Amino acid sequence: GDSVTQMEGPVTLSEEAFLTINCTYTATGYPSLFWYVQYPGEGLQLLLKATKADDKGSNKGFEATYRKETTSFHLEKGSVQVSDSAVYFCALSDQGFGNEKLTFGTGTRLTIIP
Amino acid sequence: GAVVSQHPSWVICKSGTSVKIECRSLDFQATTMFWYRQFPKQSLMLMATSNEGSKATYEQGVEKDKFLINHASLTLSTLTVTSAHPEDSSFYICSAKWAANSPLHFGNGTRLTVT
Numbered sequence: 001g002d003s004v005t006q007m008e009g010p011v012t013l014s015e016e017a018f019l020t021i022n023c024t025y026t027a028t029g030y031p032s033l034f035w036y037v038q039y040p041g042e043g044l045q046l047l048l049k050a051t052k053a054d055d056k057g058s059n060k061g062f063e064a065t066y067r068k069e070t071t072s073f074h075l076e077k078g079s080v081q082v083s084d085s086a087v088y089f090c091a092l093s094d095q096g097f098g099n100e101k102l103t104f105g106t107g108t109r110l111t112i113i114p
Numbered sequence: 115g116a117v118v119s120q121h122p123s124w125v126i127c128k129s130g131t132s133v134k135i136e137c138r139s140l141d142f143q144a145t146t147m148f149w150y151r152q153f154p155k156q157s158l159m160l161m162a163t164s165n166e167g168s169k170a171t172y173e174q175g176v177e178k179d180k181f182l183i184n185h186a187s188l189t190l191s192t193l194t195v196t197s198a199h200p201e202d203s204s205f206y207i208c209s210a211k212w213a214a215n216s217p218l219h220f221g222n223g224t225r226l227t228v229t
Contacts, residue, residue: 004157036220043118043220044207089158102218104150104158 002027006090006105013080013112021075021108023064023090031092033057033066033073034102038087047075047088082112117141118210120221127198127228135193135224137208143188144210148218149181152205164191198228 007022025031035047035057048057053068062077073090090105117140127133137147146165152158162183164170170183180202182194191210195202207223 038220041222043120043222044209045220046217101160106155106157107152 002031002092002094002103004090004092004103004105006088007108008106009087010109010111013110015082015112015114016079017112019075019077019080019084019110021088021090021110023073023075023105025071025073025090025092025103027071027092027094027103029094030068031094033064034091034093035062035064035073035075036089036091036104038089038107040086044089080110080112082114085110085112118144118208118219118221120208120224122224123222124225125227127226129199129228130197132194132196133198133226135195135206135208135226137191137193137210137221139189139210139212139219142210142212142219144191145188145212147185147191147208147210149183149191149193150207150209152207158207161193195226198226200228202226203228 003026005024032051034049036044037047038044048059050057050066053066056065064073064075087107087109089107091102093102119138121136149161150158151161160173161176162170162172164183164185166185166188172178185191205223205225209218209220211218
């Protein structure tokens with residue numbers, strides 16, 4: 001079955017540091033890939049997505065590229081801010097964007113210190 | 115933006131009792147709601163899909179008689195954990211959407227601890 005493996009946290013970085021959170025997946029066919037973010041006290045929110053190989057999703061300075069050859073969708077940001085502190089979830093859907101059957105990773109807690 | 119409210123945020127109950135968790139869409143009509151569960155250090159797992167006015171569809175391995183889901187209106191779905199046991203202690207999250215290809219909106223989650 002489908003699965004998502006992401007970097008275990010917690011991750012602590014200083015402000016303005018470079019961020020990478022690794023995510024790899026196993027799926028049949030050609031899944032859509034997502035990063036969700038959960039800020040303290042809030043629900044999960046879609047951060048970015050990519051629906052086909054070599055697509056790059058981007059939002060709020062975060063980027064992730066759909067790499068089919070390495071089955072990866074690593075999340076990156078060049079200069080993190082304190083406000084980026086949150087839990088980040090990598091996810092996939094093998095039935096296209098908008099389908100509810102998301103398979104999630106375990107989540108990575110990120111803390112940015114000033 | 116669209117808001118999904120989940121209540122309570124946390125609950126502690128005794129083994130053998132039942133607990134109800136509510137999921138409300140505050141500013142849109144949710145034709146479909148979903149319930150997830152996350153055990154410590156594990157992935158968020160879909161438990162069931164709930165469509166307004168019809169029976170919920172449960173994922174494989176989820177006991178429908180233990181996790182009762184009701185979606186009686188377009189803005190409210192409830193998950194009742196019946197005869198709760200310590201192994202049911204987990205983080206439960208709901209999400210909702212208003213159309214087939216609309217984005218998912220998530221609640222803040224409910225931390226259930228069964229003693």
